Amino acid sequence: MSLADDEPLTWPPSHRRVVRFALRAGVRPHLLSLGGVITIGLVAWTPWWCALVASIAVGGAHIACWKPMLSRVSLARQQQFPAVWGTVLGTFVVPRIVLLGVGITAFVAAGRWELAAVVGLAFTLLLGLELSARALIDRALPVAAHLPGFPSPKPLPYAPSLAAVGWVGAVTGSVISALSSAPWWVPVVLFGCVAGVLIGITAVVGRLVYERGRRIGLLRDALVAYSPVFLFHWQAPENTTYQVEMWLPYLEALELPYALVARTPSNFAELSRITTRPVILRERISELDVVVTPSVRAVLYSNTATVNNHMVRYTDLTHIQLNHGDSDKAPSYNPAFKMFTRNFVAGPAAIERFSAHGISTPADFFAVVGRPQVTPLTVGPLPSDLPFRTVVYAPTWHGFYADTNYSSLPVGLALVRELVAAKYCVVFRSHPYSRRDAAYARMRSEICSFLEAERERSGLPHVFGVDAESPELYTVLNVADALVTDVSSVAADFLYTERPFAVVHMASPHVEDERAQGHVYSIDGHALMDGHLTAESALAEFLGAVAGEDPRASQRRDAKRFYLGDIPDDKRVSHFVETLRAEVQGAQ
Structure with a gap:
């Protein structure tokens, strides 16, 4: 983590540029650190009750700063894919060290020097272990989901964020125990609880990383055994699974084995939730060879992501662009479409766009397949007796x-x-x-x-x-x-x-x-x-x-x-499915 150790995943895209700049500079952790330093002075030179209030306020401020992450991602999602959705584990390190300084100062002010040394050393070691756990979590990326013969990712027993929240709570509790002259075993018990949670999550994640490295070599064999006829290659920003989801019912109608290739961890997590078909995570271009098994004949795409060119380099496959809607926008006639073998378009309008903008294409480049997704729409005016329009x-x-x-x-x-x-x-x-x-x-x-x-x-x-x-x-x-x-x-x-x-x-x-x-x-x-x-x-x-x-x-x-497309309304789905089937099965 950086010195600022702020968590970019907590920044809403709607933030103004100046706010994002301030967050990137670490305003929140730096302000927390300043508050902690002031609290150290209060603990050392003010009445115990004043120091107590300040200590609780600083501890609570840590949790408040983590609230965006804790509310953005449910604990259940953190258990499933912490490397994808993020976690507060291992963040805000500098202000937490200052918070620990508040605790040490509180024990020293109470004349409990030995306990001050033990608490300081123990919680520092825990913070170091937390950073190690965070490093392991960032490496514990999934490989595949729903692939027969290959283990799918298993959720963690609990969200890693609980360990970080527990650390702050335990340190704050230790400060309170020092200022209120509580028995020596109170901070020891608090430490033990947090240590148990943190050691547990570190052990589980460490095993995941080990098993990932051991099993990744089995991916090719599992895919060969599954024998997908085609792949669906996809990369897009978060929350855009509609680009894939709109096609899934029609791909299922083919009744052919296929797999989805996700190019980012977040894409993988999202796809694995919306389909039971195999989903494979391949982040680097060098990793794609594994998924191109002898059974694969074609690759489908639904957008014009730049990384599509990583896949079209397999020239012995048929590359079919499905798109995710038809419009007169400029991206709909981008010359980059020519990297694909076929462009499935809704109607003649899409073909005319290319020629109208001087973009030449092979004679067999386009296939007019309509938009099967529109069939749920009702045709004609709505009833006139409705209470409002x-x-x-x-x-x-x-x-x-x-x-x-x-x-x-x-x-x-x-x-x-x-x-x-x-x-x-x-x-x-x-x-x-x-x-x-x-x-x-x-x-x-x-x-x-x-x-x-x-x-x-x-x-x-x-x-x-x-x-x-x-x-x-x-x-x-x-x-x-x-x-x-x-x-x-x-x-x-x-x-x-x-x-x-x-x-x-x-x-x-x-x-x-x-x-x-x-x-x-x-x-x-x-x-x-x-x-x-x-x-x-x-x-x-x-x-x-x-x-x-x-x-x-x-x-x-x-x-x-x-x-x-000039396709009968009751034939739109079957026309698309049969056209795609002919392309996929006729490939190679």
């Missing part, structure tokens, strides 16, 4: 770069205000990545707060936050009479319903303006943000279509075939 507002995220920022959240509150003023029930479903940026997280919170106040005022059941973002997207879209979204895959999927929708185009010198599509009710988000357009006028045509005459209905039906 519902509009779903589903903005996308801000992207990694300026030319991929299609998010309408900067004008989202104005749009939502107008929808509410028009007496619509609003379901606000933000993109999960919206909370990764402080400014966009703040915009999201403002919309949620507004809808909460309006729900109380009007009685309309506006939906937002967890209630709107936890259910499957298609569950949310099924309650929508209409949709307001951005340039994203949500717009293409909603085409399946044939109901009206509007797309907010945040045009800028770096973002392509695609407002010319006749099936879309377009909203000029850039003009709205600049004040050249009001939300009322921006939404007027769209809301008119929702309330009555919908002049673009026939164009949307044509666009449905263009974006989602």
